[in-house]
Amino acid sequence: xxxxxxxxIIVNGGKRLSGEIAVQGAKxxxxxxxxxxxxxxxxxxxxxxxxxxxxxxxxxxxxxxxxKVTYNNKTVTVDCRSISYYExxxxxxxxxxxxxVFLGGILGRMKRAVISSPGGCELGPRPIxxxxxxxxxxxxxxxxxxxxxxxxxxxxxxxxxxxLTFPSVGATENIILTAATAKxxxxxHNAAKEPEISDLADFLNSAGARIYGSGSDTxxxxxxxxxxxxxxxxxxxRIVATTYMSAAAVTGGEVTLxxxxxxxxxxxxxxxxESGCDISVKGKSLKITSPKxxxxxxxIRSLVYPAFPTDAGPLLIAMLATAQxxxxxxxxxxxxxxxxxxxxxxxxxxxxxxGKVAVIEGVKSLSGAKCVCPDLRGGAALVVxxxxxxxxxxxxxxxxxxxxxxxxxxxxxxVGADINVKE
Numbered sequence: 001x002x003x004x005x006x007x008x009i010i011v012n013g014g015k016r017l018s019g020e021i022a023v024q025g026a027k028x029x030x031x032x033x034x035x036x037x038x039x040x041x042x043x044x045x046x047x048x049x050x051x052x053x054x055x056x057x058x059x060x061x062x063x064x065x066x067x068k069v070t071y072n073n074k075t076v077t078v079d080c081r082s083i084s085y086y087e088x089x090x091x092x093x094x095x096x097x098x099x100x101v102f103l104g105g106i107l108g109r110m111k112r113a114v115i116s117s118p119g120g121c122e123l124g125p126r127p128i129x130x131x132x133x134x135x136x137x138x139x140x141x142x143x144x145x146x147x148x149x150x151x152x153x154x155x156x157x158x159x160x161x162x163x164l165t166f167p168s169v170g171a172t173e174n175i176i177l178t179a180a181t182a183k184x185x186x187x188x189h190n191a192a193k194e195p196e197i198s199d200l201a202d203f204l205n206s207a208g209a210r211i212y213g214s215g216s217d218t219x220x221x222x223x224x225x226x227x228x229x230x231x232x233x234x235x236x237x238r239i240v241a242t243t244y245m246s247a248a249a250v251t252g253g254e255v256t257l258x259x260x261x262x263x264x265x266x267x268x269x270x271x272x273x274e275s276g277c278d279i280s281v282k283g284k285s286l287k288i289t290s291p292k293x294x295x296x297x298x299x300i301r302s303l304v305y306p307a308f309p310t311d312a313g314p315l316l317i318a319m320l321a322t323a324q325x326x327x328x329x330x331x332x333x334x335x336x337x338x339x340x341x342x343x344x345x346x347x348x349x350x351x352x353x354x355g356k357v358a359v360i361e362g363v364k365s366l367s368g369a370k371c372v373c374p375d376l377r378g379g380a381a382l383v384v385x386x387x388x389x390x391x392x393x394x395x396x397x398x399x400x401x402x403x404x405x406x407x408x409x410x411x412x413x414x415v416g417a418d419i420n421v422k423e
Contacts, residue, residue, distance in 0.1 A: 008396050009409060012418035013368060013389040017253035019415035023241045023260050024050040024406045025074070025234035029196040031098050032173045033203045033232065034058045037078040038065065038105035039180055040207050042229025044078045049234055050406035053399065057096040061088055065106065079229075080109070087114040090148075096403070100128055101170060103151065104177030107140060113151040130171040134162045138178050138186065159184030159223055167192040167217065167304050173200055179221040180209045186221040193217060194305040195264045199235045206230040238264045240405060241286075242312045243380050246319040247412060249277050249290040250388045255415055258285045267308045271297055271316060275323060296325030296362060302332050314340055314381035321349040322388055323362040331356045340378025343371040347382075347389050368393040376404045383408065387417055394422075 025048035035058070037044040049055055051074070059069050059076065065086070068079040086106050093099050093116045106113045132142055132149070137160045141152045159182050162175060172192040177200075179186035191197070193215055201214035207230040210222035241260045248255035249272065262269065262281045269279055272288065276295040280287045297320060302310040310333035320327045321344060331337045338353045345351055346369040350361040368391030373379030379401040386393035401408060412419050 007398065008394055008422040009383060009398055009401075010420055010422050011368075011383065011386040011389075011393045011395070013366070013387055013391065013393060015251065015387070015416050015418050017248045017251045017255055017387070017412070017415045017417060020256045020258060021244050021411055021415060022258045023236045023244070024048075026196055026199070026237040027052055027054060027404045028098075028169070028194075028237075028239075029199040030055060030234045031058055032101045032177070032196065032200045033234065034062065034076065034078065035102045035105040035173075036177055036200060036204050036207075037062070038067070038080050038083065038102065038109050039177065039204070040227045040229055041081060042079070044207070044229050045231040046076045046078065047074065047231070047233040049074050049076045050237070052404060052406055053402045054096050054098070054404065057092055057099065061092050061099060061102055064089060064092065083109060086110040086112040088116070090116040098170065100131065101173050101177070103131065103135070104174035107135065107151055107153055107178050108157065108181045111153040111157070114148055115151075116148050128170070130164060130166065130168045131174045134164070134171055134175050135178060137162055138175070138182060140178070157182035157223075159186040159221070161187045162189065164188065164190040166190075169194050169197065172197055172219070176200060176204070176211060176219065176221055179223060180204055180211065181226065182221075182223040184223055186223070188219040188221075189217070191217055191219045192304065195235060195238070195261065203230070203232040206232055235264070236260045238268065239309065239311045239377070241265065242268050242315050243384065243405070243408075244411070245272060245288050246315040246384045247387055247417070248288050248415075249275065249294060250319045250322065250384055252290050252292050253415070254287070254289045256285060256287045260284055260286055262286060267306060268312055271300060271308060275320065294320060294323040296320065296323050296327045299328045299330065301330040304333075310334055310337060311377050313337060314377045315384055317341070317351065317358060317360055318344060318381035318385040320360050320362065321351065321385055322364070322366060323360075325362055327360040327362070329358040329360065331358070339374040340381055343374065343378070343382055344385055346371055347385050347393065349385065365390060367391055370394045370396070373397040373400050376400045380405065380408070383412070387412070387419075
C-alpha cells in the first residue's frame, strides 16, 4: 500500500475549486468487512478499499491472526483459512480504536479472543460496555486482567435477544459478526441503522450468512455453520463526499462528485441546500454549485442515522465559519468533538463553544495560520477552512487525516486547490 505519513499540509487559500472528484470507498465500511472476512472459509476479494492507514492496520491484524492478505489497486484479497491466532497486539489496538470490531469476527471463528483497550481519536468516552454485555448474552465469558480482555466462547455461541440502550454502530457490527455463525437466532433491538451496517450484512450474506433487517432498528441473524469466500464492493464514503462538498462550497466553487450514494446523504444534502448551495443529483453523481458567500444554517444537530452525522459536523462548522450570519451546532454524540475549534479560530474564525453547543458567527474572511490537527475529522475541517483563508496555512500532525482520507492533497489539487505536502 502507498500511504505515506504526511508531515505537514501547506495550503495557499483563495482558489475556487472546479472539476470532478471520484469519491473513495467508505472507511467505516471496509474495516468491519475486513473483520468479517475472518469468518469466511475461503478467499474474499474486496473491491473499492481506500488506501488508508486504518486499512493498513486492519491488514496487519489479519496477518497477525495468520491470514494471507494482499492489497493491489484498491482491492484487498483475504484468505483466512490458515488463521491460528486470536490475540490482537496492544500496538495495533492503540493505532486504531475501531480495531475492536475484530472481536466479533475472531470470536466467531476461533471461539477465543484477547484484546487490549482500543486507541484512535480521543473524542471522549466511547466505552465498549455495550459490546461486552451483548457478547456475554451470546455465551462469551469475559475476564479483564492488566488492561487486557480475555474472551472465551469454548462452550459455543448461542443466539439470543439483545436490546441496545443506544444504537451503537460498533456494538451492532460486533453482534452481527459474532452471531453470524452462532447456533440459533439472534435479534438486535434498537440496532444502528447506518449504511455501513447494511454493507457489512450484504458482505456476510454474500458469503452465506442469513441476516435480515439491516438498515432498520431490528436486525435478525439466523446463525449458520460456516461462511464461504466471496467478492464484495465497498460502498462510497459519505463523510469524504461531505468533505469535498464543503471544500467546494467554502471556496464558491462548482464540483461534481462521482461514485456516491445520494440516498445515504439526505440530511447532509438538506443542510448544504439551506446554506445556499445548488445541488443536482443524477444517479450516483452529484453536482454542487456554491454562491459567492454561503448563508447561515440556523441550527444543525448531530444525531444517529438517518439524522445529521457527527462526523460531518466539523466540516460544516469550517464551511459556515465564513457564512453570512450565525449558525448554532449542537453535538449529541461525542463530548470532545469541538477540540478542533481553537485551531479553527487561529485562522480568524469566530466560534464559541459551551458544552455540546458551538455558536458560529460568520466572518467575512479567514487568514492563513499554523494549525495542529487534533483528530481525523477536525483535521479535515482545518484543511477545508484553509482553502478559503488568505495567505499560507500550515497544518501539522496530519497522521490523523491519513486514517480516513485516501490522498486528500492530490484530490483537492486536482480540482484547483493550491495545496501540497511538506515532508
